[in-house]
Amino acid sequence: AQKVTQAQTEISVVEKEDVTLDCVYETRDTTYYLFWYKQPPSGELVFLIRRNSFDEQNEISGRYSWNFQKSTSSFNFTITASQVVDSAVYFCALNFQGAQKLVFGQGTRLTINP
Amino acid sequence: DTAVSQTPKYLVTQMGNDKSIKCEQNLGHDTMYWYKQDSKKFLKIMFSYNNKELIINETVPNRFSPKSPDKAHLNLHINSLELGDSAVYFCASSQEGATNEKLFFGSGTQLSVL
Numbered sequence: 001a002q003k004v005t006q007a008q009t010e011i012s013v014v015e016k017e018d019v020t021l022d023c024v025y026e027t028r029d030t031t032y033y034l035f036w037y038k039q040p041p042s043g044e045l046v047f048l049i050r051r052n053s054f055d056e057q058n059e060i061s062g063r064y065s066w067n068f069q070k071s072t073s074s075f076n077f078t079i080t081a082s083q084v085v086d087s088a089v090y091f092c093a094l095n096f097q098g099a100q101k102l103v104f105g106q107g108t109r110l111t112i113n114p
Numbered sequence: 115d116t117a118v119s120q121t122p123k124y125l126v127t128q129m130g131n132d133k134s135i136k137c138e139q140n141l142g143h144d145t146m147y148w149y150k151q152d153s154k155k156f157l158k159i160m161f162s163y164n165n166k167e168l169i170i171n172e173t174v175p176n177r178f179s180p181k182s183p184d185k186a187h188l189n190l191h192i193n194s195l196e197l198g199d200s201a202v203y204f205c206a207s208s209q210e211g212a213t214n215e216k217l218f219f220g221s222g223t224q225l226s227v228l
Contacts, residue, residue, distance in 0.1 A: 045219035
């Protein structure tokens with residue numbers, strides 16, 4: 001079965017703190033792709049990153065970084081020096097070979113307080 | 115220019131009515147999708163179309179009927195609306211529907227059935 005679990009339903013931190021959003025996935029496929037999407041209060045879904053199963057390099061984009069570990073089936077997302085504008089629901093998603101669909105986790109609601 | 119646009123943004127209707135949500139993408143993509151987001155923010159695929167052909171129908175009641183007049187449009191018609199249909203419906207598109215493609219989402223249609 002293909003499944004994505006985001007165990008943290010809600011996280012609340014104070015601005016400038018670092019915060020990590022956890023994502024654990026299950027798949028039997030050897031070829032798959034992992035994604036993170038952001039859903040701000042305005043409601044749209046914004047693509048953040050895509051990572052394939054053969055590329056375990058971590059990635060950094062500004063204050064955002066992603067840690068992909070196949071050994072633990074995790075694809076965690078860290079925001080450094082968080083800002084109020086980072087407040088959103090964040091979704092981790094999995095797309096496996098031939099499926100042509102994204103399987104989403106339950107989402108983590110992140111609130112950054114000033 | 116909005117890449118994926120869907121209308122209306124809000125739809126309030128009575129039980130038993132029939133309603134449609136329209137979606138258009140100007141990205142030249144071949145594949146379009148409908149996703150449903152429930153009140154707990156859980157996102158699940160409903161349908162996908164590739165070049166006007168139905169690819170995925172994810173155990174959706176047959177009261178829901180997607181229609182794709184051309185590859186730039188994927189409309190969703192819902193018959194005999196029920197209370198449980200209340201949700202946010204997202205249209206999305208991707209280049210080829212391949213496993214590694216990122217999805218571009220519309221801004222969502224919030225459907226409220228009274």
